[in-house]
Amino acid sequence: MTPAQADLIHVLRPVLGVGGVVTEPADIEPWLTDWRCRFRGAAPALIAPDTREGVQAVVQAAAERHVPLVPQGGNTSMVGGATPPEDGSALILSTRRLNRLRSLDAGGGLAVAEAGVILTDLHTAALLAGRRFPLTLGARGSATIGGLVSTNAGGTQVLRFGTMRGLVAGVEAVLPDGTIHDGLAPLKKDNRGYDIGQLLIGAEGTLGIVTAATLRLVPAIAERAVAWAGVTSPHQGLALLRSLQAATDSIESFEIMPAETLSAALAHLPGARSPLAGEHRWHLLIEAVSTDPAAVSPSVLLQGLLGTALDDGQIEDAVIAQSEAQAEAFWRLRDSLSDAERATGPAVQHDIAVPVDAMPDFMIEAARHVEARFPGTRASGFGHLGDGNIHFHVRAPAGAERQAWQAAEGPPISRYVHDLVVAAGGTISAEHGIGQMKRDELARVSPPGRIAALRAIKQAFDPDWLFNPGKLVALAPVRPRS
């Protein structure tokens, strides 16, 4: 521990009270590693203020002593975005105790949640008030609002309501100079210059510590229908989505997976059965939702639309879950794909997006190119076809040793995949963010002017690079700009 860190901890103890400053190594330990155990850091203390003024006090005291802070919510980052540096130079600033739901206005469809509110708790609160917060994802039992805002999180229900950016009506944050940015007022029109709230969404805690957000709620679900369909190609899948969307605005999820990925999940999940009896090269999971009990049942709607698609040869087969339990079983298959693939052997994963219309070609072509370029590998993508976002996995040749293969082949494979994505007009991070994992790849594939702009923004907000150092953009002098 440096003298500056020791002094900071000493100063903060009386300000933050019991539970506000954690220095016991065993209590810090769980927060030093990301949940996928890819990154490991060190920190002499975990600071956990429970008010925004507490966060402000921490930021000011840390700035005076030039001690970096790593903001952390549920520690569910997929890219090492909340793991402190290895050298122990930073303290962890946990938002977990900043966990009040400040307000929930069911009529106006708005909730103000502090950064540490866990996603499932917001789901529950909205439900009890007769509304819904539609964004959801696998880590919902741990992920916090502050982290979700800071990574502009996505998930499985983006199709209809968008990513976190589309659901945030206002942001409150503490900026590196100690300013509290209070942007919580839900103004439908506000043209007071640069939108600082929009800048903080997806900034991964590098420009400000998000302390609360005003979030949009949508009408509660009256009924949902979950269907499974088999198709010959992603092209057929996308064509089906387009015809469903032309007929109804109730489609909330549209997920795709290849046969072999489904097989891995079926082998992985005890007692799981394929929803369809026959063999199909590609599988679709479709969810439609109604919010008005008087409206046409989404089950009847999907039945009709999928029936027509079947008659027209647009799909090979389809089934609609006949009970909530069956619907859950369909989703469990989808949610287990990542774990199942991991269980089958080493693989390199990529969270990528291209324009939706370009995705079917990309899925076929990219897999073909990767397998040709890296003989013995098997490449395929699954995920959010309706968002143009898939998780593109490249599996090791049979018999490869996990650690050695990933260390040797992982980086060149990822670079190759990312180059294909960029060539298709896409992004190397669709919903997981950049963190430390993709930072150098982002710099490699981006035009220099873009990286210069990101660095200049970082430098403008945080000239001493004290907020989440080493994430998103590398510490480096700003390129001279004139």
Add this chain to the structure above:
Amino acid sequence: MTPAQADLIHVLRPVLGVGGVVTEPADIEPWLTDWRCRFRGAAPALIAPDTREGVQAVVQAAAERHVPLVPQGGNTSMVGGATPPEDGSALILSTRRLNRLRSLDAGGGLAVAEAGVILTDLHTAALLAGRRFPLTLGARGSATIGGLVSTNAGGTQVLRFGTMRGLVAGVEAVLPDGTIHDGLAPLKKDNRGYDIGQLLIGAEGTLGIVTAATLRLVPAIAERAVAWAGVTSPHQGLALLRSLQAATDSIESFEIMPAETLSAALAHLPGARSPLAGEHRWHLLIEAVSTDPAAVSPSVLLQGLLGTALDDGQIEDAVIAQSEAQAEAFWRLRDSLSDAERATGPAVQHDIAVPVDAMPDFMIEAARHVEARFPGTRASGFGHLGDGNIHFHVRAPAGAERQAWQAAEGPPISRYVHDLVVAAGGTISAEHGIGQMKRDELARVSPPGRIAALRAIKQAFDPDWLFNPGKLVALAPVRPRS
């Protein structure tokens, strides 16, 4: 003309060709004054490139010579945002020749329009393709896409589809260092760090010259219904809006005006008649739209809902336009309110917003406070009740001389109104932007940390303050930040 300006013009002539460099004073003259004739500037030349590479060449050549540029589209700014400085130090960079519709994908609901495309031309192109670009406003025959993006424009149809920010799927711009930021690919998920496109929306050309935008199109209108209702208060108006929105998602406009404002419009418009026979203290204009010819007619829908509201005593009277001509007549009344008020005598106008639920109280209380504080004045607001955005006008006492009264009373009245807005959690610019008109007021009413952040962003992108100098934030050293 300075030697640097002369040299710049000399260098750009061969690059931009005929029409690209305008130096004839008579040809520049119309672009030196804003359309409301509140601001007047000077410029030795108007530069009009017709490609993004042309814009890039202009930006690079101007940066080398330290010559400021004032971007201008349709010159319809309400806040002097596109008027060059009085000292003639800047050149006008007109985007009017950058006016191609690069693509229109009716199926995907996306269009890529260059900055100089005029809003009505985009409306027409979308209509011919069976789609609709929903944002509209009074200046639609002159306002350009680049200006609409750069001011995050609003208008009368924001209720359902949001402001320009909600309709922009991607931005292309030339940054002050000459970088072309190509953000046009319509990625539904993209987490590559700070969202530069979001930063450029509403930046008023101070951070980059928007050269094109990817815009969302929505389904074409199948049928619209326009209704007029009389109520006793804005509170009744908002309660009606909430019950309409609970029953249908087809409400696209919900405008309010007080009786005296309507009377001024009726006196101003030759042959105009009040839509309702009786007297009402407040009037509402409501538009509902269907996009599916098979859906319930919005006219039938409004008839039923307004009938119920009438029976319940929620409104005093209502009428639905019986023809498209009558619907247009209703809208003409609404669109003439500003001109009509101007014709009745001097007034100070404010484009302000507060949270929607706070607006009814604000409308009553703010008017009362202003009239008490400035005896003899008459204060009232009209406009977009559903967006929490009204145009709040304070009219001079009878007999006041326009110029003298506005010069003496305008600034203190505006400061007083803005203080009331800030106290209500609102914004002093809802949809018009800041420009030069509200720049110093923004600095006065904002927390210093917010202005420091705006200046730091400006400084980061444009260290020599060459892009639209004097707009939005004043040229000043960035506050030391640690």
